[in-house]
Amino acid sequence: MTVFQGVGVLFTLVAIFGYLNHRFVRLPDTLGITAVGLLVSAVVAGIATLFPDAHLARKAQELASQIDFTDVVFHGLLSLLLFAGALHVDLGKLREHRLPVFLLATVGVLISTAVVGLGFYYVAQAFGFNISLLWCLAFGALISPTDPIAVLAVLKNAGASPAVEAKITGESLFNDGTAVVAFLTLVGLASGTAELSASSIASALAREVIGALVVGLAVGYGASFLLRDLDSYGIEILITLAMATAGYSLAELLHVSAPLAVVIMGLVLGNHGAAKHMSEKTREHLDNFWHLLDELLNLVLFGLIGLEVIALAFHWSDIWLGIAAVPVVLVARLASVGIPLAALRNFRQSSPHAVKIMTWGGLRGGISIALALSLPAFEGRDMVIGVTYVVVIFSLLVQATTLGELVRRCNAAGPQPG
Numbered sequence: 001m002t003v004f005q006g007v008g009v010l011f012t013l014v015a016i017f018g019y020l021n022h023r024f025v026r027l028p029d030t031l032g033i034t035a036v037g038l039l040v041s042a043v044v045a046g047i048a049t050l051f052p053d054a055h056l057a058r059k060a061q062e063l064a065s066q067i068d069f070t071d072v073v074f075h076g077l078l079s080l081l082l083f084a085g086a087l088h089v090d091l092g093k094l095r096e097h098r099l100p101v102f103l104l105a106t107v108g109v110l111i112s113t114a115v116v117g118l119g120f121y122y123v124a125q126a127f128g129f130n131i132s133l134l135w136c137l138a139f140g141a142l143i144s145p146t147d148p149i150a151v152l153a154v155l156k157n158a159g160a161s162p163a164v165e166a167k168i169t170g171e172s173l174f175n176d177g178t179a180v181v182a183f184l185t186l187v188g189l190a191s192g193t194a195e196l197s198a199s200s201i202a203s204a205l206a207r208e209v210i211g212a213l214v215v216g217l218a219v220g221y222g223a224s225f226l227l228r229d230l231d232s233y234g235i236e237i238l239i240t241l242a243m244a245t246a247g248y249s250l251a252e253l254l255h256v257s258a259p260l261a262v263v264i265m266g267l268v269l270g271n272h273g274a275a276k277h278m279s280e281k282t283r284e285h286l287d288n289f290w291h292l293l294d295e296l297l298n299l300v301l302f303g304l305i306g307l308e309v310i311a312l313a314f315h316w317s318d319i320w321l322g323i324a325a326v327p328v329v330l331v332a333r334l335a336s337v338g339i340p341l342a343a344l345r346n347f348r349q350s351s352p353h354a355v356k357i358m359t360w361g362g363l364r365g366g367i368s369i370a371l372a373l374s375l376p377a378f379e380g381r382d383m384v385i386g387v388t389y390v391v392v393i394f395s396l397l398v399q400a401t402t403l404g405e406l407v408r409r410c411n412a413a414g415p416q417p418g
Contacts, residue, residue, distance in 0.1 A: 031400055031401060064311040073301070080245070101171055104167065105175040116329055127320070151362075161354075220264060223240065236286060304366070341355065366392075
């Protein structure tokens with residue numbers, strides 16, 4: 001199958017999932033497409049298991065296995081989706097909450113990694129899985145970052161206060177760098193290819209973050225300069241597409257955090273560039289284009305999450321372990337939100353509702369799945385992938401669909417400051 005044919009099949013399947021959801025399931029588009037995709041995938045996988053000679057089911061599994069989910073996410077969708085999300089973030093509100101966002105995106109991720117890793121280690125032992133603590137900590141690192149794509153998609157209609165929304169959004173946009181460094185370090189330790197030292201971890205994190213800031217600011221301000229007083233719809237769109245794709249690739253070539261770099265580009269263009277260098281017509285063109293692209297690519301990503309189940313070797317024991325891991329991840333999320341906020345002097349001015357909403361609103365998505373699928377071969381790899389999938393599906397189909405109701409109840413119970 002050619003790349004063009006593969007893209008055509010993918011778009012067709014996502015369109016069918018979207019139509020079925022719109023006509024029968026009626027969940028929000030992104031979540032409904034995931035649900036329908038999961039249902040179709042489960043049916044196909046079940047047929048292939050019960051009837052090994054079923055040609056159509058086997059062909060579907062072969063087709064799904066040809067999709068490199070990790071590559072599609074990290075070298076296709078992520079740059080465009082992060083750029084689109086950051087483009088519409090109010091930098092003023094983000095700056096107002098910069099300290100809690102910083103703590104949540106750094107200290108919070110490390111707390112969550114430790115709590116999930118330790119908790120999952122004991123839960124796995126109780127279920128009879130023999131997996132080392134280091135691999136459990138690697139699972140903690142890959143499941144700890146909140147997914148900006150999932151978070152931004154759900155927060156649009158959740159009704160959270162601006163302060164809470166700014167913190168959740170900011171954290172989700174910036175926590176990938178910390179999580180990826182922690183993940184790669186722990187995978188290296190677990191597989192015996194790296195040695196642990198505070199200086200090496202600190203230098204890796206500093207290189208990722210500082211390098212990403214330099215690349216993001218340079219590309220962001222450079223593109224803003226090119227867009228000044230420009231009134232050509234096609235060229236404007238091409239420049240921003242080049243920012244998101246070439247800028248992301250440049251950051252990867254320089255071995256700095258590409259997700260963080262593209263977020264910085266989006267923030268610079270959406271705030272500095274829009275305010276100082278763009279005409280109203282240019283801003284309208286860019287907003288309309290990136291809003292549409294954001295919606296379409298989100299649908300494709302969530303459809304892929306549902307489809308990928310066909311290609312995975314799930315066992316019932318992995319599913320039960322994943323269900324048992326859900327409360328561990330939620331407790332870790334509570335700790336990763338509550339402890340950093342408690343360390344701030346203004347914590348007493350914060351509503352307890354904010355911690356509840358931020359805990360339940362810490363959604364996991366395609367990034368966690370992509371990291372899990374990038375794990376090297378080891379005895380518990382398939383189990384970790386299966387557990388990751390269960391946690392992500394719970395996050396998308398339970399947490400995401402009930403977040404709005406939680407916010408409404410918290411609003412009814414009293415004011416909800418950040």
